[in-house]
Amino acid sequence: MKFEYQKSALVTEEQINALAERLEPYRQHLSDVAERIDYAEPESSIQLPFDEDLITRVKKLADTLRTPTLQYVVVVGIGGSNLGAMSVYEAIAGSMNLLIDRLPKLLFLDTISDERMTAVTRQLVNASTIDDFAIIAISKSGGTTEVIANMEALWHNLEEHYGDVSGRFAVVTGEHSKLWQAAENRAIQKISLPDPVGGRYSVLSAAGLLPIELAKIDTDQLLQGAREAVKDGVSKDLSKNHALVSASLNLLHLQAERSMHNTFLFSPKLESLGKWYRQLMGESIGKEKDLDGHTVHAGITPIISIGSTDLHSMAQLYYGGPDDKFTNLVYAFEGNVNEVPAHLQLPGLVKEIQRKSLEQIMTAIIGGVKAAYEEKKRPFISIQLESITPKELGYYLQFRMIEMMYLAKLMNVNAFDQPAVETYKTATQNLLKSA
Amino acid sequence: MKFEYQKSALVTEEQINALAERLEPYRQHLSDVAERIDYAEPESSIQLPFDEDLITRVKKLADTLRTPTLQYVVVVGIGGSNLGAMSVYEAIAGSMNLLIDRLPKLLFLDTISDERMTAVTRQLVNASTIDDFAIIAISKSGGTTEVIANMEALWHNLEEHYGDVSGRFAVVTGEHSKLWQAAENRAIQKISLPDPVGGRYSVLSAAGLLPIELAKIDTDQLLQGAREAVKDGVSKDLSKNHALVSASLNLLHLQAERSMHNTFLFSPKLESLGKWYRQLMGESIGKEKDLDGHTVHAGITPIISIGSTDLHSMAQLYYGGPDDKFTNLVYAFEGNVNEVPAHLQLPGLVKEIQRKSLEQIMTAIIGGVKAAYEEKKRPFISIQLESITPKELGYYLQFRMIEMMYLAKLMNVNAFDQPAVETYKTATQNLLKSA
Structure with missing residues (x-):
């Protein structure tokens, strides 16, 4: 640079x-702060790139979601929970990523929008099997209205078409959030965000890395x-x-x-x-x-x-x-x-x-x-x-x-x-x- | 409202x-000014919605470009030459218009961008015949670097694949521009923009109406x-x-x-x-x-x-x-x-x-x-x-x-x-x- x-x-x-x-x-x-990986300071986001355990966990979770036919990864998040992944994805996949052949594609469901939900649902129900898609819901607090409402509405739409799709969902959230506990109860895959790392500093946490890894972008680099x-x-x-x-x-x-x-x-x-x-x-x-x-x-x-x-x-x-x-x-x-x-x-x-x-x-x-x-x-x-x-x-x-x-x-x-x-x-x- | x-x-x-x-x-x-259609005032853009001759000419040109298999209409313009059409198109076709089935799609080539040009070219050369696409180049002055460069580069890419594609091009420009004359010489279809109507006031001129009409959006409404x-x-x-x-x-x-x-x-x-x-x-x-x-x-x-x-x-x-x-x-x-x-x-x-x-x-x-x-x-x-x-x-x-x-x-x-x-x-x- x-x-x-x-x-x-x-x-x-x-x-x-x-x-x-x-x-x-x-x-x-x-x-x-940069010398440690203790997530004890508000500035701890600078520790993320050195956290080898984190990237190992991200890749492991990505491996369970990745299938030979994976076409669409829906990122359900808003603000800090998806802007980081979106910025890296679009910079690499291009401004016309929805048009070109590159797979898998990331689809971002951020705000509440009837037309977006309809468009995304339609793509996913036109797939051959549930292995063609994965959904990542991201909310650090686990209580973001748009994210939870979009996740539930999409899940409902998919279930109506495919039956049980819970294995295609993963959540990214704080370990002390209700979402973490709810995912635990329901046996949904999950990965944690460190408490002091807020949304706008979270691009190099699992919030950003998991979608980016699934989009076949080199997270190591x-x-x-x-x-x-x-x-x-x-x-x-x-x-x-x-x-x-x-x-x-x-x-x-x-x-x-x-x-x-x-x-x-x-x-x-x-x-x-x-x-x-x-x-x-x-x-x-x-x-x-x-x-x-x-x-x-x-x-x-x-x-x-x-x-x-x-x-x-x-x-x-x-x-x-x-x-x-x-x-x-x-x-x-x-x-x-x-x-x-x-x-x-x-x-x-x-x-x-x-x-x-x-x-x-x-x-x-x-x-x-x-x-x-x-x-x-x-x-x-x-x-x-x-x-x-x-x-x-x-x-x-x-x-x-x-x-x-x-x-x-x-x-x-x-x-x-x-x-x-x-x-x-x-x-x-x-x-x-x-x- | x-x-x-x-x-x-x-x-x-x-x-x-x-x-x-x-x-x-x-x-x-x-x-x-609103009482007349003389395009004699800087404010003459307010005369456009009353100009019945204009909409007739737009529809006639659209008819010649429209084919039963038309899938993509590429709008080559920048700033005022495409923001109007883009705003109406996206508001109606949706934020995920590149993903959904709706046809024809408008593709906007605005700035100079290698990745965009490659993406658009790829779509068009993957078409079955040249009837599957149309290209509208818009520049009032006829001398906008980005528009002319993009038009020539795209034309070249298409010609390499299909041979003569000149019938699939149309230009929207001022009647006194060099582009008007060049299109005349080359027998390229064209439609004019009134001299006093500048780009940012041109959405209801042919610059906006022609792409919007081709995208099957109700221009009368x-x-x-x-x-x-x-x-x-x-x-x-x-x-x-x-x-x-x-x-x-x-x-x-x-x-x-x-x-x-x-x-x-x-x-x-x-x-x-x-x-x-x-x-x-x-x-x-x-x-x-x-x-x-x-x-x-x-x-x-x-x-x-x-x-x-x-x-x-x-x-x-x-x-x-x-x-x-x-x-x-x-x-x-x-x-x-x-x-x-x-x-x-x-x-x-x-x-x-x-x-x-x-x-x-x-x-x-x-x-x-x-x-x-x-x-x-x-x-x-x-x-x-x-x-x-x-x-x-x-x-x-x-x-x-x-x-x-x-x-x-x-x-x-x-x-x-x-x-x-x-x-x-x-x-x-x-x-x-x-x-």
């Missing part, structure tokens, strides 16, 4: 160094990348510690009136990776109160843009509108299959595209975007992935999670809770009673 | 009335809804003129430090509708200069949330973080196929869900969300569609386009240009030269 900010971010090295000094005790703490990011993320060497530098950049740009963080990803298959980060940043630092109990209404609003698509919808605002965003360009150069031929069907429309691969054209567009940001004096950094592989994705995900811990520390907020979501959950529960 | 703001938006009726008075000359102007929205949108009666009121609400909330507009759509199949509006607002009012030439850096940043998914990723920020957003909840109640059964497989996890339809649960969630916004004193309005039908979508799209004209007028900016995007286009062109 290439991380470049020196010329394009509106900061000085002195500012970064000052923040690094403030973060030094926390960096030391993270470094200590994913974890290898994540281990390297932990090593870099606890390093004192700022030229390696992109997480700490990126956290500092976010704070400095927020203090300079940039209330939005725009992740501009130059590939449609990275959109879910953007959404994963959106939750990570939105929930981790969007806080009513700081750690001292003062009301602060802290937060940066993370937004996502997809290049070059959104150049044709949002560039006008980004370059001409308010200077209130700090932009991260994220891209990789890869793939050179298709090109514009030498002999054009309709010549004379756009210059300089003949004999160029689509990749070359995209490279020019990214260069054009950088030049425009520079000309318009809008701050950005660029993050170039070597290519879009499990290893690079593992690095990126872990880099972002550590970044968010540093950023929350700088902002003096709790990176790991989400107290404000209780209000709508309570109101929803009351409305369900009277429905 | 039910439009409710009185209790939940932080405005007074006096404020709205004052803005309505300011807008009165422009409302009168729009009313006049779509236009019927749009005609009703024009009627309401030029009305002096504020209880009907949601476009004018909504524009006023946007301005008032911006003036009250809400720099973001959050469209919170409660169905995954409405995500593209959100993206369509994002372009409409982003490009129309995100402006460096106002109409008097003063540098203003005007703009509201439109963001999109999908309920209930994003309650599990962004609600913490929305309820606890900075009070810097004005939220529009958009939803419809429809579909009651699936339900949580009376007999649960894993009982005791979530209360009150047994025997509830998924729709009932979603209704409770929306109620919970509103209650939470009220409790947290964050401003919102709610827009309830009768159901998700072509007619309601036509109304919604037209309502939003008129809203944006009023809003730009209130902000004294040009709703129809996008001068700031030239910078990256020029830089890209220079880089292509040296690539």
Whole structure:
């Protein structure tokens, strides 16, 4: 991963160094946490990539669900319980994964949706046998309304068609949840999530690893990348510690009136990776109160843009509108299959595209975007992935999670809770009673 | 469409009335424009739903492309050239349209992407005959790099497999563009876009109507809804003129430090509708200069949330973080196929869900969300569609386009240009030269 900010971010090295000094005790703490696998700290998600027992358990459970004819793996989860798996799956399987032949496919049932449930049910009941599918229900608390309702509705639909399908279900949940106990009582396969690892930090726990493994994506490489990011993320060497530098950049740009963080990803298959980060940043630092109990209404609003698509919808605002965003360009150069031929069907429309691969054209567009940001004096950094592989994705995900811990520390907020979501959950529960 | 703001938006009726008075000359102007079909004004997009000749030409062209075995219609466009068709198609065909049996399917080739091109090419070359697909290339200027490059690369791929496929192509472009002339020279089918109608206002032109018609979605109903929205949108009666009121609400909330507009759509199949509006607002009012030439850096940043998914990723920020957003909840109640059964497989996890339809649960969630916004004193309005039908979508799209004209007028900016995007286009062109 290439991380470049020196010329394009509106900061000085002195500012970064000052923040690094403030973060030094926390960096030391993270470094200590990374040495153990005890799941005793809120930061314990950084221990996951080193947990050999975990990956052994994930692969064992995957082996029991994997069949020679497995076509569909339905992931029933919402928010942190599926965004991680979705981001890795779509980055590898592509933005048109539902259309292409690649098997097994992951199907995500997140929100409650009659049309989605109908579509998924239809695929599964059109299968030959129950060995053609598996269902993974993920809820750390075991009490997420959407997940439990979707799981029960889908189970019911399948049972009506196939009879007993309980062997095709697995649950991923906390060992102290009611779901864990219910699965135990019903002899449903299960795998646990460590208590201190919250949903938005759970991509490298069983919540992410189990679906990813079943989708035939190399989890070992994913974890290898994540281990390297932990090593870099606890390093004192700022030229390696992109997480700490990126956290500092976010704070400095927020203090300079940039209330939005725009992740501009130059590939449609990275959109879910953007959404994963959106939750990570939105929930981790969007806080009513700081750690001292003062009301602060802290937060940066993370937004996502997809290049070059959104150049044709949002560039006008980004370059001409308010200077209130700090932009991260994220891209990789890869793939050179298709090109514009030498002999054009309709010549004379756009210059300089003949004999160029689509990749070359995209490279020019990214260069054009950088030049425009520079000309318009809008701050950005660029993050170039070597290519879009499990290893690079593992690095990126872990880099972002550590970044968010540093950023929350700088902002003096709790990176790991989400107290404000209780209000709508309570109101929803009351409305369900009277429905 | 039910439009409710009185209790939940932080405005007074006096404020709205004052803005309505300011807008009165422009409302009168729009009313006049709506009486004609001359495409002589920047606002002429509101004439499209009344243009009977247009729909006749669209249907005639669709008839020539439609075959008994048509499976895939590839829309090659970007930004305003495909977001409109995409938003209507996905709202009707569903969020899992690539997975389900519905035919013909629309496939969107927007950005340059090797993996997308490969996926689309593969589908088309796996067809039995060239009658199984059609390709629509859309570019008003005829010089959009991504569109022309994608069209040529796809054409080349298809020709290698099938030989001459030119009869399966159609272009949608301005009559004065080079693309129009090139298609003429090559005897490629074509249909025109009126000069004053820009991409983001073009959903009800041939750019949107041709793909939508081919996808077997009722364009007559779509236009019927749009005609009703024009009627309401030029009305002096504020209880009907949601476009004018909504524009006023946007301005008032911006003036009250809400720099973001959050469209919170409660169905995954409405995500593209959100993206369509994002372009409409982003490009129309995100402006460096106002109409008097003063540098203003005007703009509201439109963001999109999908309920209930994003309650599990962004609600913490929305309820606890900075009070810097004005939220529009958009939803419809429809579909009651699936339900949580009376007999649960894993009982005791979530209360009150047994025997509830998924729709009932979603209704409770929306109620919970509103209650939470009220409790947290964050401003919102709610827009309830009768159901998700072509007619309601036509109304919604037209309502939003008129809203944006009023809003730009209130902000004294040009709703129809996008001068700031030239910078990256020029830089890209220079880089292509040296690539």
